[in-house]
Amino acid sequence: MKILGVASIIIFLLSSCKNKSGQEMHSAFLTIDSHIDIPIKLTNDSTYNLEEDNSLLADGSRTDFPRMDKGGLDAAFFIVWTAQHECDSIGIQRANDKAHEIIATIKSRINSSPSFAQLAFSSDDIIKINDSKRHPILIGMENGYPIGKDISQVEHFYNLGIRYLTLCHTKNNDICCSSTDESEDKGLTNFGIEVVHELNRLGIIIDVSHISDSAFYQVIKYSKAPVVATHSNCRALCSHPRNMTDDMIKLLAKNGGIIDINFVDEYLRTPEPNAARDSAVSIIKNKYSNPKISDKEKDELSMEWDAIHTKFPSKHATISDVIDHIDYVVKLVGIDYVGIGSDFDGGGRVAGLNDVSEMGNLTNELLKRGYSEKDIEKIWSGNFMRVFREVENISHEIKN
Ligand SMILES: [Zn+2]
Incomplete structure (x- = not known):
């Protein structure tokens, strides 16, 4: 009788484990989106309220806390994006001012929603804030243009909370060439090499999305830490210069880094x-x-x-295309080198993943494609956290 009791408990445990729904699994994972552009909206529209579900406003916005809760999205990088203009003192100063304005906006919005979210500045912060049932929000900077040619600005922005830097945007700057600039690809500049060293020293993640192929290879050569493509896809599936070739993905993985899959239609499927x-x-x-x-x-x-x-x-690309890109990376280099960077509010959205409230669909689709719970956890945060910790450890080693 007693043996039967133990056996039935075991059977119950096994069956309940087997029957864990995608929803249950999804809410149990720490989930991180490495690229959300909602600060563009926050900076331009002081009435936009992150504490309300804005989906009914039909304003095209894709991110707020109630929708993050609904989609089981825990943590996100909010992006300080500046458009590339002339690399002269006026242009750089303007971009620098803009970057400060956006950082101040992100901070004031997050700090005024203490029951929903808190700013995170380290991998430990992400865990602590998530454990307190609030959203860890980190700050990433897209485009190194505001730094100009002043290396001290890298530490200045670190002190303001920046934890990753996308070296450039759609055009060349003083750091490197862009994948979508029409001029000759000269890779990193000498100043760009200096920036890579400084980012390693400070513990800022180097984001290789948007940068040219040559710049990517040089970053891998000079960086002591693994790097992240925070919102990029596979060129083999969608031939766009913004996407990464097989060779680049292999080298990225060999270096310990990850590619976070982007939801922008244009980078998912060639129409x-x-x-x-x-x-x-x-x-x-x-x-x-x-x-x-x-x-x-x-x-x-x-x-x-x-x-x-x-x-x-x-x-339109669909959620299935997103999974195809994840699948492709996994087959090419393994499960440890892929993550999620939606680009919501910056052009990212596909059928099935229209806003942060639909993030749970990704877990369900991955389950349908045969991914295990352990694998899906790696995609959602395990891989990103490994890289972030490695970047922090290497900074610690350099400083000591
Ligand atoms: Zn981008």
């Missing part, structure tokens, strides 16, 4: 030609590349961009 859509897209791109464009106009263009992709739904 079949459609003259009407292609011309509408190219008009928006032309307007966007105008250096004189205001933030308000950028917001409007981002809405237009969404509208175009709604108008041509058959061309």
Whole structure:
């Protein structure tokens, strides 16, 4: 009788383990999104309330705390993005001022929602804040343009809370060449090499998304710490210069780094030609590349961009494409080198992953594709935390 009792308990435990739903699993994981652009909205619209579910406003926003709760998204990097203009003192000063404004906005918004979230500055902070049932929010800087050629600015931004730096954006800057600039790819500048060393010393993660292929290879050569592509995809599946080749992904993994898969349609699936859509897209791109464009106009263009992709739904990538890119990385280099960087509020969204409230769908889809609970946990945070800790440890070693 007693033996039967133990046996039935074991059977019960095994079956309850086996029957753990995707939802249950998802809420148990620490989940991290390494790239969310909501600060663009926060800076331009002081009325936008992160504590409310804004989905009903139909304003195209994709991030707030109630929706993060609904989607089981725990932690996120909020991004300080500055557009690339001239690399002269006026342009750099303007970008530097803008970066300060965005950082101040992120801090004031997070600090005024203490029951929902807290700013995190280390891997330990992420765990502590998450354990307190609030969202750890970290700050990443997309584009090293505000640094100009002043190396002391790297530490200055570290002190303000920046924990990763995307070396450039869509155009070349004083640090390196961009994957989408039309001029010759010269990789990292000498100043860029200095920046890589300084980022290693301070414990700031180097983000290789957006940078040119040559710049990537040089970063790998000079960086003592593993690096992250915080929002990039596989070029083998979608031929875009912004995406990474197999060779780059292999080297990234060999160096211990990870590629966090991006939800931007254009980087997920090469659309079949459609003259009407292609011309509408190219008009928006032309307007966007105008250096004189205001933030308000950028917001409007981002809405237009969404509208175009709604108008041509058959061309839209879906959550299945996102999983295809994850799958591709896993088959190429293994489960330890992939993560999630949605690019929500910066162009990221696909059917099935329209905003942070739908993040749970990713876990369900990964389960359907045969991924184990342990594997999915690595994708959601295990891999990112390993890299972050390694970056922190290497900084510690350099400083001591
Ligand atoms: Zn980006």
